[in-house]
Structures are given as structure tokens and as C-alpha cells.
Amino acid sequence: MFLNHIYLIPLFPAFGAVIMFFFGRRLQKATVNAVCVGAVVVAFLFACFTVVEYTHFAHGTGHPFEKILYTWLGSGDGHLNFVKRDGTTASFNADAGFLLDPLSSIWLLFVTGVGMLIHIYSTGYMAHEGGYYRFFGYLNLFMFAMLTLILANNYMMLFVGWEGVGLCSYLLIGFYFHRNSASTAANKAFIVNRIGDAGFILGALTLAWYLGSFRFTDINVQARGGHFAIGDPVLTAAALLLFIGACGKSAQIPLYIWLPDAMEGPTPVSALIHAATMVTAGVYMVARSNAVFVLAPTAMKTVAIVGALTAVFAASIGLVQNDIKRVLAYSTVSQLGYMFLALGVGAFAAGVFHVFTHAFFKALLFLGSGSVIHAMSGEQDMRNMGDLRRRIPTTHWTMLVATLAIAGIFPFAGFFSKDEILWQTWASEGGAYRILWFVGYGTALMTAFYMFRLMYLTFYSPSRMSHEAEHHVHESPKSMTVPLVILALCSIGAGWLSWPHSLGGSAHFEKFLEPVFAREAVVLVEEGKSAQLAAGEKEAEHTDKTEYALMFLSLAAAGVGWGMARHSYARAAKGYKEPIAVDAPPLYKLLYNKWFVDEGYDYVFTGRRKVGKVRLGVMGAGEASSWFDAKVIDGAVNDVGWVTKAIATISTWWDKWIIDGVGVNGPAILARMISYPARLFEWGLVQWYALVMVAGLLGFGVYYVWK
């Protein structure tokens, strides 16, 4: 029953958003809570029941359940068709359809789950903020977009969610619109996302053009059908384009700049959107189109490399940030880097698992930092915090759990998912990605360091708070702490879902996801064991010693990171010095300024800053073209006008002097000369004229009479 009405899941929050849009202004806070939070809670319950019913429906085959409402784009009955690359025609339509399979059911669960918790959390957090109904309206709209994205059965429906999510992040980041920085950040976020979306659309179009349809099912069937060669150029191009979309959305290297600025928005927003749900959309999309990616090894390599690079790069910046939310933002970027690294090396399941665990502890971290800021009445800079351990105990304990999880300490979720990824990077493709393992390992070390740095600076180090801040410090209300505790439990428990074989577990999570990624990948067996197979049945053969060694190494890295952080920040009193600043000031300056990437973009891409006197980038092009338009084309038109005027003056001159002078007046004067004698003849006397008439008559008569 639930499965058939799967489309209701996104509609619940949509319904909430619509009510807020029309009646929000007039509702009190309680009703707003009831409507919006209620909508998400209902959506979550509905989602759980749907997933349960789905497991019965698919009983393990992973066969996707599809429910198509109506044809959204295209004329539906197939007349509006287009010519595919191989000349055959295919009907152009993208239907408003919903699909549920293991992959989307996982996403469904943790999105609605985390979403619900954050909604509850934000009732407390936003209690005394203005525009309460507007905030929840946007949140619900976001949930609607995210759920559409997850449940979409074709690329276009996915794109609807994709853009919707981008819009909501724009609205939410720009929630405090009277703050200029917030609106610029919002703009930046939306435009960068749009760049990604452009890539995504082109990718989708290539697929449609090549495979004739937008639906995931059709594409996967064809991709896995074995018609296409590995490394098929078109598929590679499509995969790359899709990956650009993913980068845009999930803030990977070239397009990550918007995420750190997105911290301008309220903290629950950052928690929900920029930690748990939206940023994972890119991963979901890549995972969803794994069949295509698998056929494009080059694309897989780029994904892996970009993932790794983003991870290490973001982590490095994270080391020196002082704003608590900036640190977490960069940690999210680096964790996303990990996920893409996993996808890149073909370990889709591992990547997804890391998304799953990361959602919990990163949301927890953000909410925790939110309650810290709430406690510190708006203070976000870690340098004026410290010694909050006893003042806000629940927040402290929950954040400690999250930090342990993210650092990858043993029993916590982070260990299992990160370790799995590192192991997969090491083991896949016979060691081709080993170099990336080192990068990953370094990032793990840095992650542990900056997370514990955060913990020490906020909780354990001696208090550097200003006096009045110290007085106001108070533990957040129940509505905020309860979600924190729940999330803490999840971030512990989530990891156990996929207890690795090597440690005697049965990796339920992977088994659950297996049908989505591998099963039908019976690709050209005669081509030899390609990466294609690796992703599928890897864990059976070798749980040899290297895996244990790697586990130990990653634990060691976490421990070392923790130690270093403790060493340099445990006693960081007011005016403490950053160790890196002390040891390598240029490196510190570089890292602190985020590798001057933003400035670089401003110079090169957006053109907000002038290079010397010339403005480059889009704005530069804009100025150039508007100058060109005003001066050259308009100039040309005006010149044409000027030329015609010039010709006109010449022709008038010509008319006046030559034609008029000579041609017309000449004969006129001539005529006057000639006519002078004749004129004498005219006296104006009537009788004279009569006489002339009579003379004429005479002549006439004479002629006739004497003819």
C-alpha cells in the first residue's frame, strides 16, 4: 500500500512548504512547528514503512520498483521523438516517475531521519529568530526537493530535485538576507551549483542521445547489456559531464568554494543541507549511474583522483581555520572527497556506506557546534572559546562521540566506513590506486588532528571567553540536546551495520546494496577480469593480512592526530600560537587563506577583482561585451545613421546647387527670358483677350470657309 503511494513522501513536505508560502505570515510558531516538523516526521514514518514493504517486494533481488505518475516532458504518446546517435529514433519524454531500490531506500531513510532530527533541533535553535515560518517553509521545500531527487526514476526528475535543492540552499544560505555576506554567499552557492547543473544536463543529454532514454532502468539495462565497449568515448564523455554536475553539487575541487561560504546560513541549515543531505546528492547520482561509470574507466580514474585531491586539500585548509563552522565545512568537503575516492576506485558500496555514517556524525558535529554557538550567544570563533566541557556537558559528550567517529577510532562508525574506503583504494585494480591510498591516509591523519583541535579549543582548553559571554553560557534546551543524543547513538551504531568480513562481520550493508551495483554487470567475460568484476565479488577471495595491517595503520593515524592536537591545544590559553604558524609561517598563511583559491577565482573566473586594470573572467567578458555592444555595434548603427546623414547633406547640397541651380532654375530663367516679349502681350484687359479670341475665331473660320 505504501509502495504504491511512494510519490506521497515528497508531497508531505511540499504540502508544508505551500502552506507556509500562503499562510505562513499569519501562523504562530506552534502551528508552524506542527505543520512543518509534522510533515517531515510523517514523511520519515511513511518512508520506513515503504522501505520495509519494498524489502518484501524485492525480497533481496534488488529489483527496482517503479511508479510513473504522468509524462512530464514530451508529448507522452511518443510522436515527439528525436534521432539518436545511431540514427534510430527514440521518443523524447521524461516522466514524473518514482523509483525505489536499495540505493534510494538507504538515502530515503537517512535523509528523512536526519531531516526529522534537524527539524526538531531547529525549532529550538530558531526560536527567537525572525522569519520563523519562512525558515521552516524553505526547509520543507528543501526536503521535498531532496526526496524528489532521491526517488526520481529518470535523470530529468532527478534534475528537478537537483535544482530544487540548489534553490533551497540559496534561499536558506541567504536567510539572513539583510547581511550582505549572506546574500553574496547564497548567490555564489547557487551560481556554482548552476555550473555543475549545466554539466549534469549535458551529461544527461549525451546519455539520452546515445541510449535513447532518460530512465535509469533503461540506461542501466542497456549499459549492462554488453553492447558498449569499455571506454566507449560517448559514455566516458557522459560520465565526465555527470561528474562535473556531482562536483558542483557535492563541492569537489573545482566547485567546492561555495560550501565554506554557505556557513553564513543558520547552523541547522548547514547541518541538514551542507552536511547530511544535499552534498550527498552528487554521490547518489554517481552511484545511481554506476553502470555508465563502470564502462568509463577514465571517468572512474578522474573521480578517484578528484576525490582524493579534494580530501587532502580541504583537510589541509581545515587545519588552521578558527571559525568552528568553517572547520566543519572543510571537513565535510574532505569527507566528500573520501566518498568520491571510493566511488572512483569502484567501491560504490563503501562510498555509500561512508555517506551513510558521515551523515550522522557530521550532522551531529554541526548541531553540536550550533548548540555551542547558541550557548556562546552567537560567538563562532574558537579563539574566544574554551573550557566548555563542564558548562555544556551533553553537547560536549555528543560532540566527543562524533569527533571519535569522524577520526575513525575503532568502535565508532567513522572507522568502519573510512577504513573500508582506504582498504578498497589500496586493493582495487591491483594496486593502481595505491598512490591515492597514501593521500587518503594523510587526510585521515589531518582529519583526526583538526577534529581534536576543535574539541580541545572549544571544550578542554582553558577558557578564553570574554566576561559577559561567560555569564551567558548555558546548556541548550531539551529540543536541541535530544536530537544530539540520538545522532550520537546513530553515529556509533551506524558503523556496525557493515561489520567487515575481516573482523568476522557479514557486511549486511554491502550485501543489501549489492544488486544495485554489481549483479547484472556480466560484461564481456572474454575481456578478462576488468575492474567491472572487482567491484562485485571482491570480498570473498582475500581477507588476507594486508587488510588488518591497514586497519591498524589507520587507527595509528587517528591516535597520532589526537596526540598532536592534545599536545598543542590542551593548554591553549588566550593568545595561544598555532603550531603551524610557529613552525612554517608561509604554510600557515597559505592554508589560512584557503590557498588563495577564492581570490584566484575572483581574479580569473568571476572577474570581481581586476588584474591590474583589466578585468578578467565572466564580469570582464561582460564588461568587454557591453563595451563592444555599446561602442561597436551601437556605434556601427549610429555611424550608419551618421553616414546616411552625411550622404543626405551631400545630396541636399547637390540638389540645391547643381540640379536646382542648373537643371531647374536654369530653364526657368531661360523661359522667363524667352517669355518676356510674350508677356508684353498680356495687359490684363478682358477685351483684349476677347479680341484675341475673335482673331483666333477668324483664323479658324477663314481656314474652313476657304478650304
Add this chain to the structure above:
Amino acid sequence: MQSHILSIILFTPLVGALALLFVPKENKNAIRWIANLFAFGGFLISLPLVPMFWAQRFEPGFKFLEGTPNNWIPSIGAGYNLGIDGISFLLIMLTTLLGWISILSSWTAIENRVKEYYVWFLVLQTGMLGVFMALDFFLFFVFWEAMLVPMYLLIGIWGGPRKLYAAIKFFLYTLLGSVLMLLGILYLYFHHHTVSNPQVFTFSIPELYKTAPLIPFNIAIWLFVAFFIGFAIKVPMFPFHTWLPDAHVEAPTAGSVILAGVLLKMGTYGFVRFSLPFFPSVVSHPRVQNWVIVLSLIGIIYGALVSLMQKDMKKLVAYSSVSHLGFCTLGIFALNSAGLTGSVLQQINHGISTGALFLIVGILYERRHTREIAEYGGISNVMPIYATITMIMFLSSMGLPLLNGFVGEFTILQGAFTANWKWAAWAAPGVVLAAAYLLWLYQRVFFGTVTNAKNEKLHDLTPREILTFVPLIIMALWIGLYPKPFFQILEQPVNQIVQNIHDKSNANAAVNAQVAPVPGPTAAAEIGSDEVGSNLVVSKPGLTAARLKASN
């Protein structure tokens, strides 16, 4: 029995104009009420057309035919001959809707010479409707020119400071175009005479459809150029667009709504109705098609870039329409059903969203009498409803899914992609830039605190102003959420045009091969097929096909 609904729709505004003549100049209210009454009446009368058309949306050819080919001036074969198909039906509905809205919106905007204003507006309305309905080239040209004069006056009299310069520029520019078009028409007219077996002179378009493609290639190319310039100026396409920003900046609000909403569609309508069916071989010729596509791509990027840097809101929106219409022309010259459908749909969307944008700018202009962006800031604190409506309209113009902009743009991209993926690749940044300049505008005008003292006291939207936006928002949402009916309406005419282009271009493709020493690739029989990509015939699908990279 010929249904006369088209004539009724066509002449209701004119009747209104006449009725207005009798109203004394002084009592402005009566004039306004009557003008609105007729404009709304014109819209209501066009409503029954919807179900009637819906019933016969799949039948081929023109519907609601009216009048015989040469019953107007038999001596030269000009006939009062009306008829519409899917494309013109949508554009007519757009015209009547926007006509009514713009008249409603100019309630308080126009204070001096109110009577002439409304009379000219209603005449303009008839002119526009006539263009879309005319099935006779002569009638078409008459309406085409007739529509120029009122627009010139609207800009010239009720415009802003540099109104005369703008009005004259607009008028001369379009006139130049229409003169060339006239030459084209005449050539077709005489060619038809020589070719048609009962040697008859006629202007009726269905007749000309039959004989126009027979024109040999090297002449047809020049004809196409003539028509192209005529329509390109109107669209406006890249090099000919400089009149648009001036015309828009100086035109009164309602004038620019109509100018952007409908007048620009004349150009694209001209392409679809005349250039494509008349010169299939020329249009599908790779070199020509490339040129036009390049121009429209430039239009998209260039338009977006220039609008990014504009100081004046209206100029910004004007350049945005250059960019949007660049999309439309891209869609048209992709020469496949998706491209064409997307292009017509995008025209409707552009009409709705840009119409709304101009109304938005108009509302601010009405309150503060300035369009400089720097003058504004933090408006959303003062006028929340206005801010939300603007946000919706900006999103629709940007092409956010679930709103009308996306549907049009995506189908065009789809069409362009299947035609030649490089085109779509170049068009995609247009979408991004659209987001950029719109959001930047939104931020500078709406976000932030109220800096300029004058902005504090601005009152929010009056019910009348909201009423002007309601239908546009409804249409935007409808096309965004459920565009299927629109696709079905456009299906038949578009397929017909595309099919016609394929048959004709293949038919005389062989002919052209000998005639025009075009260095087309020799591989495939079709001329310029791989270039076009859309009708590429690869011998065998699947693995071992020539590893022709898709992106050549």
C-alpha cells in the same frame, strides 16, 4: 461553414479602439475602464478557441480557416485569409493574455494623452493578432507593418527621456528588415506565378509552400538571407539587436511588456512559418545552419554577459531577452522536432517570464521613477509580496525545473544536442549566466538593508498589480508542472515542418550536390549529414561501428 471566430478575435481590439474614439478625452476613468473591458473581452473571446483547438490538435494543416485565397484584392491575388495551427494558436493566446495584462498594468502608469494611448494599444493588439493569423503573405505584411506604427508611437510619445532616438531607431531598423522581407515575398510571389500550372498570382501561404522549395539553391540562398535579416532584426539576433535595449529602456512599462512579450516572437514565428518551410534545402544546408546557430549561440552568451554588467534594470532585462531568444533561434535551427517544440514553448515562456519581469521593473519605476539598480537596495524588507513574486519570476526566467523556463530550455538543449552536441555545449553556459545576472540583480535590489532613504516609504503591491501577475504565475506553474498539453498542441505542426524539411532537402540534396560546389564531406550520401549529426546514418550500430567519436 467557415468559422469566424478568428476574425472576431482579431477585430475586437479594433472595435474597442473605435469605441474609445467616442469617449470624451477628459474623463480618463471611462477610457481606462472601456479599454480594459475590451482588452479583457478580447482575451475572453480567445478562450473558447482553446477547447475548440484542443479537439482538433492532431489534424494536419491549418485550422479555423477563414476567407478564400484572393477575395480581398483579387487582381493581385491578395486574400483576407486567416488560419492558425498549433504554433500560432499558442502565440495568439499569449498575445491576448499579455495584451490584457499590459493594458491593466498601465492603469496608473499613463497620465497624459490617455485616450490616444489606449487607442494605439488596441490597434497594436489587432496588428499583432493579425500577424499570427494571416495565411496570406500580403495580409501578413500589412499587419507586420501596421503593428510597427502603434509601437513607434507608444515609445515615441509615452517613453522615457531618449524616447525619440529609441523610437526612430526601432522603427527604421525593423522597417529595413521588413523591406528586405518584402523583396523576398515579391520574388516568391512571381516565382509562384511562373511555376504554378494554372498560372495564377496569389499570396496565399499554403500555395507558396508548394512552390517555394522548388527555387534553385543559389537563388533560394539569397531569398533566405533577405527573410533572415528581416526576421533576425525582429527576433533580435546577435548583430541586429542594438535597437532592443534602447526601445525597451525608453518604452513605457506596458509597451515594453508587449514589445518583449509578443513583438519579439514575430521574428521567431517568421522563421518557423516562413523561412523553414520555404527554403528547406537552404536551411538544412550545413554552412547556413552553422552560421545561424553560431549567431544564436553568440546571442545567448553575449546577451547574458552584457546584461550581467548593465546598470539599468530594464536594459538588463532587455539583454536577457536577447539571450533567451538566442535559445529560441538555436532551437529553431536545430531542425528537429524537439528543437522546434522547445523553441516555440520557450517563446511562450519568454513571453510570460519577461513580460512579468518588465511589469516588475515597471512597478518599481512607477514608484521611484528611476531604473538605476544602485538606487535600490533592501526592497524585500519594504515590499515582501513584491519580492516573492519577483523571486518566482526570476526563477522562471532562469529556467528552474518545475517552472516554465526549464521546460522550454531543456527541450531546446535536447534538440540542439541531438543536432550537434557542440551547440548544446556552448548553449549550456547561457543557463548559468542567466542565473548569475538575475540573482546578482536580485541581491543588489532586494537583499541587504534599506540604504536609500527614499525606499523606506515604498508601498507594497496594490491588488490590481497583483492581478496582473496572477495569470502569469499560474501559466508559469502550469507549463512547469504539466507541459504535456503544450507538447501535444505543438506536435503536429512541428513534425510537419521537420518532415517537410527532410523530404525537400533530401529531394533536392542530390540536385544541390551538382549545382552548388559545396565541399560537403563525401563519406555519407546525405550532404552535410555528419555535420548536422541529427540524421547521421551509421552503417551498423553497436560495438565495432567506426569509432567515430561522437564529438567530431
Add this chain to the structure above:
Amino acid sequence: MNPALNSALSINSGMAPVATPWFFYALAGMAVLSGVFVITRRNAVHAALALIITLLSVAGLYLMLYAPFVAGVQIIVYAGGIMVLFLFVIMLVNIERSSKERAFNRMWPVGLAAAGALMVLFASAIVKGSHINDMFRDRLMPLPESTNTQQIASLLYGEAGRMGQYTFAFEIASLLLLVAILGAVIMTKKKI
């Protein structure tokens, strides 16, 4: 046409000329004489009266030429209408005062010479004409004098519904008169 009258007419169908030839000479003489008076009299009124006499004598000539209707019209329009007009004008404008000045303009000899030449021309034309035998032959008049008005009417207005030969011309003539009336009124009335 009542039968009684017809029978009466039949008896002198020979239609001898209405009056004896001397009537012609009397009338012609009177006409020419008063014609001379018209152009010689210094006083406009006298000229007018002389003209009236000429007109009446010409009307008489018409009667002799079996054209009673034309004579009637001549009397009514010319004598009754136009001459009254002339007299009116002369009296209103008291032109009479100016009769003291020169009656003839400076180039009267040239005028006279031209008129004389005209006379010579006419004379020669008449003389030559009379030589041609039947140029001015006098055929028996089939013209029934009594029904002259009816015939003119039929020519002017046409019979039994059909348009006469001159109906259109007649309408135009009426138009001409209208125009003349308007013209006269406009030119003369001080303030219209």
C-alpha cells in the same frame, strides 16, 4: 391631345408659315436696330431696354420658326428673368452715374476692325453656302407645330420610363444654375 383639336388642325396641314414674310422683316429689322442701340446707348438702362426689345423680337422669330416652346422660354428666362437682373444691378449699383465718361475703350478701332472681319467672314460663308444647292434648302416641315412642347418634353424627359436623349444634360443644366445662384449669392451678399 384631345381629338377635337386634332381634327381642327387637319384642315390646314399645309402649315403655311405662321405669319406673312413681312413679319420676319419687321422682327429682324427691330432686332438688329435695337441690337445697334444696345451697343451704342451711353445710358445702361436704355441699352437694357433695347436689349429687351431685341430679345422679344428674337422670340417672335422663334415663333416664326415653329419653335413656340423656345420662344416661351426666351420670354420667361431672358426677358423676364435676366433683364430684370440687369436692371436690378444697374439700379442697385447706380452705374448710370458713370455714363458721363468715355463709352468706348481705347482700342475700339481694333475691336471694330475685328468685328468687321467677322462680318466679312460670315458673309462669305453664307454666300459660299448658298451656292451649294441644298445647303440651306427649305424642306417641308414635318414638324407639327402644335405638339412641339410634347416632343421637346419627350426628348428632354424621355417617354414611358426610358431616359430621354437629353435628360442627363438637363440635370447638368440644373446643376449649373444651382452653382450660378450660389456663386451670385456668395459674391454679392455682404456678410453671409
Add this chain to the structure above:
Amino acid sequence: MPNFIMSYLGSTVTPGEAGSQFWALIYVLIIFAGVSVAVICMNWIERKALAHFQIRLGPMRVGPHGLLQPFADALKLMLKEDIIPAEADQFVFWVAPLIGLLAAFTVYTVIPFGPSQAVSDMNIGILFMLGVSSLGVLGIVVSGWASNSHYPLIGALRSSAQMVSYEVAMGLAVVSAVLMTSLNASGTGTLSMIGIVQAQQQQGVWFIFKFFPLGFLAFVIFAIAMVAETNRAPFDMAEAESELTAGYHTEYSGLRWSLFMLAEYAAMIAVSSIAVTLWLGGWMRPFPNLLHAPAWDFIFSLFPGLTFGGLAAIAMIGAARMPAHSFFRIQRIGLAVFAALLAFSALLLLVIAIAGRSADTSVAARFREGIDYVYWFVLKVAVFMYLFIWYRATWPRYRFDQLMRIGWKVMLPISLGVLLLTAIVGVILP
């Protein structure tokens, strides 16, 4: 000679038609005499009637009951000095009355006293009549101008203006009458006066009663125009003593003045006889087809005799009631002689009536018929004359602008309307 007379009486055609100048001359003389007698009687009757209207006796002194007064006046006029104003244009001054007289009398050539009793039956009868009457205007104009003084000039202008404008109305009325003549089988009307009367005979209805309101209306218009045409009674602006000192003929005196008077009266008679011919059926006796039994013919043929008898009786009573005083004796004898004269003519007429009663073509019958025609015609004209006098007695004079206004803005439109309606009705009714 007798058969000559008989041939005359017997001829059924007017002398003009018959082409015999001699008879035409005799006719002219008879008419001239008849008209002068009529003028003289008119003069007397007018003065007596006017007097009796104003309850006074009128001229009683000259001759019994003033009967000789007209002759006295005539004599007086002939003897009076004939003054010609200085600076007047002698010739024109002399010619003017002549033109007036000429115009007045030439009308009579056309007036039909009987089917053959007219000087000449021109087929443009009515046209000729209108033409000549318009010539009258000339006389007046010229007379006014010739007397070289302001009042006559203005009087002349005014009266000519009046006559010209009413002439138009009169012409249109006449045209509508002529139109009625064309409503017979052959569809062609006639302008000749005799023809018109015969048309009335054929159609059996006097035109005054044809298409009832129209004929009568045309008649009324003609009657009014008639009065205006002759500058009489309400329209006598020209001779208005109070304003223009007798208008155009102030400077005239003596015989010339009498010529004007003669012309005026002649014009009156002429115009009324035209009216009679056109509308009242000319020489037809009243109720010709209603009471057309021969007995009625006989009774009506007795009328001439009876009227004269009546007159004689009146004269006889007048003579008897005259006072016996010697002064009156001569008058009583005169009156008695006059009465005897009247009685004798009555007797003669009765004899003719009785002798010629049979409708055969005997001379007596023809003679009786002739007398009947003339009698009825003259009776109707007499009635008109009486009307003229009656108008003069009762109505005040019109102011000149009222006069003109009525002429142009009232009479003309109505006459046009009547003409139009007659044409329409004539076409509609078979």
C-alpha cells in the same frame, strides 16, 4: 358677310389657329373693349364695395349711386397735367407704363373664353402667359428707376422683388396644374389653355377637386401668388401710401398714372382668368357630369339671362327707392334707363337660351353654347374680382420682410411639395 359671321360662329377653332388675321383682330378688339369695360366696372365696384365694407356709402354723387364716378375719374385723369420729374429719363419714363400695359394685355391672347373663343390657342399657352406676366416686372422696375427719386426707386425695387419671388411660386403651382392634365391615357399633358380646360372636361373633374387636397392647395398658392403678383391687397407694399408714397408710380400723374391703373386691373383680370382656366374648369358650367341630363343643361343655359334679369331688377328697385327730390330726378331717370338696358339684354339672352336649347348644330344652339361658355367663364372671373376687393378690405398690409419670407420660405416649399405630391399621386393612382 352673314355667312362670314356664321362661319366664325360655326368654326370650332380659334382664329389664330385658323390663320385668319382678320378674325384675330376682331377678337383682340372685343377683348380690349371687354377688359376696359371690366376695368371701369371694377373701379366702381371696388370703391362701392370697400365703402360698404366700412359701412359707408362710397361715391354717390356722380351718377346714380356713383355709377358715373369711373367715367368722371377717367376724364379727370385725361385732363390732368402730365408732369415729368426733372432729371428723369424722358424716354424711359414714357416707355415704362407702356411696357406694363403691354405685358398686362398680351396675356389675353391666350385666355380661352370658350373652346374656340380665344384669340389663338398657342400650344405653349401657359408658358407664354407666365413669360408675359414676368415682363410686367420690367415695366415697374424701369418706371421706378426713371422717376429719378428715392421713394419710387425703392418702391420699384421692392415690388419687383416681390413679383419676382411670387412669380416662382405661381409658376410651380401652374406646373402642378399642368401636370394634372397629363394624367390621361396618352400620358402627355398640354400647355395650351384650351387643352387644359378640355383635359378637365375629359377627366370630369375640376383640377381644384382632383386628388382633393393637392389640387386645392395648388389653387390656394396660385391665388395668393396672384394677389402678390398684381401688388394688390395684403401685398400692396409697393403702393403703400404710408411708407412709400404710392411706390413706383408716385411721380406719374394724369394719363400715365391711369395707364398703370389700367395695367394693374388688367393684370388682375388676366391672372384670375388664368386661375379660373387652370383650376375652376374655364368655361365649363358647374357640375357638368353630376347633373348632365339635358334638362339640367337647359336650366344652366338660362343662367345668363337670369343674372342680367336680376341686375335689372336691382337697378329698377334702386331707381324706385330714390327720393323724389328734384335734385335726384336726373339720377333716377339715368338709373331707370340703365335698368331698362339690363332688362333688355336679359330678355335677349333668355330667347337665345330657349332657341338654342337643342344640342344640334344649328346656329342658335352654337350661339347659345358660345354665350354659356363666356358667361360661366366671366362669372368665375367676377367671383375672383370680388375676392380681390374683399382681401383689400379685410387684411392689413404685410411688412416687406414678412412678405419676402412668406414668398420664399413658405410659398415656394409648399408649391414644390404640392408639385411633388401631385406627381407621385398621379403615378400611383391609375
Add this chain to the structure above:
Amino acid sequence: MVPITTLHYLVVAAALFVLGAIGVLTRRNVVIVLMSIELILNAVNLNLVAFSRMWGNLHGQIFAIFIVVDAAAEAAAGLGILIAFFRNKETVNIDEIDLLKW
């Protein structure tokens, strides 16, 4: 007496015509000139009626009637001009009316 023939009428008409011409050409007084024009027209009429009698059809006479109508119109107009002219020029002599002189 020799029977009157059309020739006689022509002679009379010619005479009248010449008289009219003399009047027009020589007289200074506009009224007289107008009258002489009337004379000329009468001469023409006479000719017409004479020929109409000669040829035995009525066209001549009808034409004469039209000429009479025209003469009336012409007289009206002429006198109208005369009065208008007289009112502002106080003179009636035709040779003083030379506004059209170059």
C-alpha cells in the same frame, strides 16, 4: 415676297453676332459688355433654331434652351462679379479692371 429661307435667319443671326462682338470688344461699361454677350448668345440661339427647323428635328431647339439656361447662369455670375468688383473698386469700366496684368 420670296419665302423666308433659313438663309435669311442666318443673316440676321450673323448681324446680331457682329453687333454683339462689337459691343464686347469696344464698350467700356461691363454691363453693356455683358449685354452684348447676351446678344451674341441670342444670335447663336437663332442660328440653332433656324437649323433645327431646316433639318426638321428638335435637337436645335433643345440646344437653344440649354444655351438660354447657360446665358441665365452666366448673367447671374457675371453680374455677381460685377457687384463684388464694383463694391471694392468703385468702378465699372472694364479697362480699369486689369488686376491680372503682369
